[in-house]
Amino acid sequence: MVRSWERYLLYALIAFAVFLPLIFPFDVWPNLPTREVLGVFNTIDNLQPGDTIVVAVDFDPSSEPELYPMLLAVLRHAFSKDIYVIGINLFGPAGTGLGVKALTDVGGEMGKTDGSDYVMLGFKPNLPAVISQLNSDIKEMYRSDANGRPTADMPILQRTPKLQGNIKYMVDLAAGETVRPWVAYGSAPGGYPMGAGCTAVSFADYFSFYQSGQINGLMGGLKAAAEYEELVGEKGAASAGMNSQSIVHALLVLFIIIGNVVFFRSLSLKHVGTGGGA
Amino acid sequence: MAAFIGTWIAAGLTLMILSFLYKDNPFFRFAEHLYVGVANAYIVWLVWATIVLPDFIGRVFVNLDPNGAFTPDYWFLIPGILGLIMLTRMVPAIEWMSRWALAFVVGWGAGFVIGPVLNSYLLAQVYASFPWVNMQPYLGAPAAEYVPALINAIILFICVVTVLVYFFFSYEHKGVIGGTAKIGIWVLMVAFGASFGSTVMARISLFIGRARFLVQDAEPAGHAFSILLTLGLLIAIIAAVIARRSLPPAEESDSAE
Amino acid sequence: MALIAAALALASPVFAQQADEIAVSPLDREPPPITPSVLLGFEPPTEIEARDLPNDDGTSILITWRRSSSTPEDVRYTVYFSEGASGPYKPLPFDFRPIGLGENIMANSLQYFRYSRSHRDYQYIIIDFTAFDTAAEAEYKRELKEYTKQQEEGNSPGPEPVLHIYGWDQLHFKLGVTSNGAVRLFDPTLHAEPVTQWFDWSKFNNLFMAAAFLVVILFFIETARRRRFYIRRIAGLDAVDEAIGRATEMGRPIFYLCGLDPMTTVSTIAATNLLGHVARHVANYESQIKVPCFDPIVMSVCQETVREAYYEAGRPDAYNSDNVFFITNDQFSYVAAVNGMMVRERPAANFFFGFYYAESLLLGEVGQSTGAIQIAGTDSNVQIPFFITSCDYVLIGEELYAASAYISREPKLLGSVKASDMAKAVIIAALLLGLIFSVALLIAALGDSGNALGWLGEKMEYFMQLFNEHT
């Protein structure tokens, strides 16, 4: 039973734990890269200039804090190695805008041109149909890109008329259940390796696919984004948030312990009161 | 200039939505309704500009590519007409016609998913549970690597089988099956625990993202937010302390109303 | 490990090739006559063959060879082509990446080759003939653009470009090795023509299982219409009955939520089935049930279900349609409203069945704080943990479907649960068989890791490979 002042106190504690490290940044705890993130990083790192990868922007602003830094880091990495990037969004309409922004921002920063070094294909409903069709022909499915330009003469799509056999890697940055469809309808029939980045919500879910090797890398949540930023060597939004994340986690663990202590004490008191044993 | 105004508006809307933490209030309602309206207009644009226009109209009626030759492909009248039939849902009298379009999409999906799902969700997952398959990279490795890998491969196998037994409904959970199912539920609990821990992480990350926007990204509008927020938080805490004194101790919250 | 080695091996030739290309266009270039010693000393691979690529739509061919015994670094396999058997042999006109000595092993590619241990010594390259046409078309477009540009500028543009058409029956190939831009080609001349296939044999295992499962499902659904199957009683259902009993004792209402998904999803259908069961008990006990709905269609179905339940219990007079009501179609507003009601009315029991999103946390937490007995059932993996920590009993995933089949006794649900059980039994049997094979192979592999248990071992491996994704 929590009284309302207690609730607001908890809220205030959480808010402080988040805001203070952001206002006064410090760098104490090292963020060690995990094997799962290295899976994605190494695959992209081992590609050669001129290879094409697909980066699926399968999230919308509701998971932007976790996945957008990841997207930026992956794009930086790919562009710095002169890898062509095909962006696509099959999760929700609002993801298209985020994908366009990330590609234009990072592409502009790295001196890449839209249409020849990268392209953002927009949103289409009916995920299995779109993924599967991209394996056999992109331009039939996408007659225009997210900016409304026709794809018929785009150099990047001339080089990569279909995904099967033409792309070297595929990274799905997923807020929802899009990783498994990408495996089943895209990567497995198309024969290209695949990595995934997801929100921490579905992170644990995808380990059965990571263990089986159907995805060769798995980035989960803000921590993975921060790791990738560090691997690429450009600390950004995700790294900045890790201190807050650490402190809030410690706080929550503390809450859970206190809550349980209170709970068990009240239980034992009740038992004593009614004369019941343990 | 656009970014400056934008930042203020975005920050204001962010705070309006966060005010839901206190309770459901007019600011939250305003922001929420604005959001739904804008988001829906965005969807209309998206459906029209990136699907209906290039894929349907651009294929059958109008040439949209000034550089290319145009040959109308009348096969695409089929999805166009079915799509319009789908819209009969809006008219209750002929609503039943939309079933044709629905049956087209649903029937297609039903047939399409069986093969890939069987391949990737079922066969590949079973394959990756065999200890021999999981031990492939470790064959010939030194004992210090081989033995832990072997133990892990066996544990993984046992866990998969026990979970499958737990979700087996044709027998009562008694005897051997009951014991196995019991292990299965523990395995599931560990899995759900992992999922739980990382979901907690996700929710915190989302707030960190917004907090970072208010504190760091909102540069164009100055550091006003940081100061305002810190003050606001202090007030909240003081209010909580005062509330504690004034409230009768037994009263419970009407949280999240 | 192999991947990193291959990448290291590849780093240098790229730059070397770029330096060469400044002088001559790669298309016109014969392989350089002087080859470095690393290539001259390379033991040629044997059994080089070309044939049609199996299991494809008739556009590609396959070149296979037995791996060479020499393994120098920096050397990769490449393919040169010629139109006509006599030559000259040129690099492929499209982007072709030479493959490393450890890549493209036949034993790892079950889409084209039946599993066999001997295939570990063979490598393959797939050549897609449509890539020739695409390359010719791109070349033509490029030349045409240049031609028109020259014309517009008033220069003499030279001869008008023509689209080069590759005769698929004229294409001949030679396998070679390459290192730092130098190439050495091997005999013999390779030639094969692509053929269209009408059945993908690599998917035979898939087809077999799909067909078997299809028959089993239809069989069980059909049988379920005629007789009852045994399904174990889900423990959560007992908890449901207890909770209703307690609510009656306390004289407080019961809250029943059907989740946030529309009527078409399995979990919502299951939730409405269970609602029928709960409502019947409630009607019998003369207790009160409230069903706040998220979706208008779900609401009308729920109203129907509850009314029927009251009729069945013989108490149609006690039914009050105002107790099943629509709140709003917006997630957070819905939760706020439901939580408000929970705090005000202090229900004795809360049931959360169906599919939930992030609101599970809020519902469970507030419900618990009011001291209600809570029972949840959802197939949303992510939300199950929140229910487990805040509810007294949780139906996990498929248990929800099974419970609804148990309650409703609807043939299609019962038959599906039973068919899934059969499939699971087969999977468990296959897994146990695989375990026996694995143990045998692992013990044998301690002595001879390459060829454990001889042909019997190969058959055992073949059995496990049947479950591999064939890609």
Place this chain on the structure above:
Amino acid sequence: MTFLRRQLPVVIAFVLGLFTLVIFYIPAAPMQGIGDRLKIFVTIIGAFAMLLGINSILGQHITKIRKKRPGYGYSWVLILGFIAMMVAWIPWWSVPPEGTTVYYPWGGLENNQGVFYWMFFWILVPMQATMFSILAFYIASAAYRSFRAKTMEATVLLIAAVIVMLGRVPLGTSMTSWLPDTGFWGSLRMEEMTSWLLNIPNAAGFRGIVLGVALGIIATSVRIIFGVEKTYMGGGD
């Protein structure tokens, strides 16, 4: 009429379902060609279906305004937001980017320029992102009052959750960084425990669930193809 209403949809679903199921096993170009075309067809139909949701939301709020139900002022906000975004989409508000020709002038994000994009980025994105960040606070209060080790199962769950929560942040991994890297003690490091937990029991648990999900999807699909399952068509006749 009954045929058109009841049987025809079932027939359509049966024919299409069986056809797409069969061509999965046929690699030949003519079959795959038809299959590819069907994929584009269903995408286009799906796009129209997306408009249905919008109709129902707008309809709901227009009724609310007409009948002056409580809180209809907010419905005005919704309608005005909708109209504003629609107007922002009109091309003459935006300047085409330098050097590119916008062939579909009435569509597109115009590469991050224009009012439409401004509204997307400064109104839609922050609000959608904030909506779920509220949950951070609820998790905190739920951690305190409802994450209880009431049963043995819940205890296991909470212990696993605490390990993952600590093992997935730098602070948690720093707590055990004094342990040696390798050997038995190394495996007690927070990140190693988390990694083992995620890779072995967690992967196995979710694998069991995925296998069930796969069987469920296939069973539903079979029921749809053979007309046993008709709930997708909605109630009534």
